[in-house]
Amino acid sequence: MNEVVWTLTKGLLPYFAIMILIILVIGILVKLKIKVKEKTNQAIASIKTNGGICPKCGGKLVMREGKYGTFIGCSNFPKCRYTQK
Numbered sequence: 001m002n003e004v005v006w007t008l009t010k011g012l013l014p015y016f017a018i019m020i021l022i023i024l025v026i027g028i029l030v031k032l033k034i035k036v037k038e039k040t041n042q043a044i045a046s047i048k049t050n051g052g053i054c055p056k057c058g059g060k061l062v063m064r065e066g067k068y069g070t071f072i073g074c075s076n077f078p079k080c081r082y083t084q085k
């Protein structure tokens with residue numbers, strides 16, 4: 001009986017190894033994707049706001065989270081309500 005179990009286990013081992021490998025690769029890919037997304041978001045934010053000066057009050061333009069998503073607004077909000085699309 002033990003021999004049968006061992007033979008079965010041995011036969012399945014390569015499949016287990018492949019499954020574990022696939023899971024590891026997926027995990028790494030997901031992590032990389034998240035990192036790339038974060039970097040892209042940061043890059044977009046820095047490009048959009050880099051040297052951005054509010055034409056209304058001369059304050060700095062910053063990325064803001066609003067009701068309808070991310071937008072560029074004045075850092076002097078709520079004194080200045082300038083926004084850029």
Ligand SMILES: [Zn+2]
Binds near residue numbers: 075
């Ligand atoms: Zn402003």
